[in-house]
Amino acid sequence: MKKINALIIGAGRAGTTSLSKIMEVHPEICFSNIKEVHYFCFDDLYKRGEKYYNSFFSHCKNEKVIASADTYLMPAYYAIKNIKKYNIDMKIIVMLRNPVDRAYSSYNYSVNYGYHNRYDKFTDSIEKEKYIENESDIIKLNNLGHFYCSLYYKHLEKWMSEFPFENFLFLTTKELKDTPEKMKLKLAEFLEISPFENNSPTDNKYNANAVPRNKLLEQFLLNRENPMRRIIRTIFPTMLKEIIINSKLIDRVHSINRKTSDYEPLDDKQRKISDEFFKDDLFNLKSKLGIEL
Secondary structure (H helix, E strand, O other): OOOOOEEEEEOOOOOHHHHHHHHHOOOOEEEEEEEEOOOOOOHHHHOOOHHHHHHHHOOOOOOOEEEEEOOOOOOOOHHHHHHHHHOOOOEEEEEEOOHHHHHHHHHHHHHHOOOOOOOOOOOHHHHHOOOHHHOOOHHHHHHHOOOHHHOHHHHHHHHHOOOOHHHEEEEEHHHHHHOHHHHHHHHHHHHOOOOOOOOOOOOOOOOOOEEEOOHHHHHHHHOOOOHHHHHHHHHOOHHHHHHHHHOOHHHHHHHHOEEEOOOOOOOHHHHHHHHHHHHHHHHHHHHHHOOOO
8 A cells, every 4th residue: 555654743742633633634634543553663563564554544545645643753763763664755743832731731641541640749750750761661751751752852853863854844732722724724735735624623622631530441441561451462363453443442432431620730830940941952942943832
């Protein structure tokens, strides 16, 4: 089949679900049958080869753009060469949110979904993440590295050393919220497709802050290292697993198991500490890429 040629690499908790919903409805785009296909960043999945990756796009016909997302990818430097080897012309889409807001959203998400207990203060994560970049488990890196994964320029510099600058499109959560039609025009021009219809989705709250009704169920759905998931992987035939994925049953269970919940706003002292942490990275982002958050 035609190579997948557009990939959303993150950042998580920055509006990538809304972006994927926008892309899904365009007639010239075929999006993967699940939002995120973790192929390039998991060795056991990557070893299954392109046939496995293609199985998430079996519904695609002759669309100009074949796209997917994986918000684990931005800090997964080892995956960059895998993607380059697969398609050197891959168009890479990056959604960026104010790093403090993204880190705080990531922190609350991880607490709510059982990845770690609540810290005394959100900014305690800075110390707890001190050696997080040495973490080889990409799931832990993303769900424990709230500050680390918000160091956008640090990560993007690695990507831009392997792919030319013109392969990247940088979008922001602010654009998605304030000027969605302008953002969609920018996206269409980058993908070299016709403009998006005015009635295409613009809701930027598809993945709003939520808590699971049942944490154990959500951990089973989200964490591929869950012991029960490992057992199922060995017992269930590949064909049955593909049928379940294509049915979007998992997405429906996710939706039913979640309820919207606001978290406490960040106090001024913690925001100031957080702002200081990101100061240099934000300077590089603005001075070298012209992105201001």
